[in-house]
């Protein structure tokens with residue numbers, strides 16, 4: 001499968017860059033252009049972009065959609081039912097919508113859409129041959145954010161299971177290097193969340209009842225941005241644990 005990964009510098013991204021991808025050559029699909037930039041321009045020089053799509057609507061994955069749509073005249077795709085959020089993120093109206101099972105045609109073969117919500121509600125992956133572009137569902141090192149208000153931990157774990165069961169040969173993530181052990185990586189990320197569940201349950205059992213107090217006990221964060229992410233993640237875990245009946249959580253106070 002003809003897939004090119006193009007790391008584009010993005011100051012706000014977790015690894016300092018976001019991976020854009022191009023699948024195919026004469027009739028190519030461009031995924032997650034974070035900005036209009038020379039790295040992408042060079043990669044696109046000998047290719048004809050016929051389709052543009054994003055894995056989700058965070059700004060480090062959408063910033064270049066409008067510019068490349070205008071330059072290439074490509075068909076712009078958005079997730080079915082999420083076009084308003086797509087337009088807000090990209091300042092660009094989609095031409096078509098997709099959902100699980102939709103196939104986007106490219107010169108390298110059909111690219112199948114698979115909905116993978118959790119990191120963001122509209123999050124999707126793109127399967128090309130035996131590989132899957134997974135956006136911010138997975139990362140080779142560390143973990144990805146599943147933080148409120150966008151994140152939904154139960155949906156995220158379901159999406160990890162779905163990709164793990166598909167067992168692609170390779171995952172192409174939104175940040176960092178390609179993942180050549182997809183099942184192990186999905187398993188590692190799944191277990192990381194289960195470990196965090198246990199830590200949060202223990203913190204609440206020991207008397208921490210607010211998001212702030214639980215975050216203090218569970219995370220070692222410095223800086224406002226990381227702190228905000230950590231608190232949003234704690235909220236995701238509290239909501240999941242409450243749905244499962246493992247603790248009580250009314251949005252401000254948690255008790256066992």
Ligand SMILES: [Zn+2]
Pocket residue numbers: 056058119120136
């Ligand atoms: Zn994201």
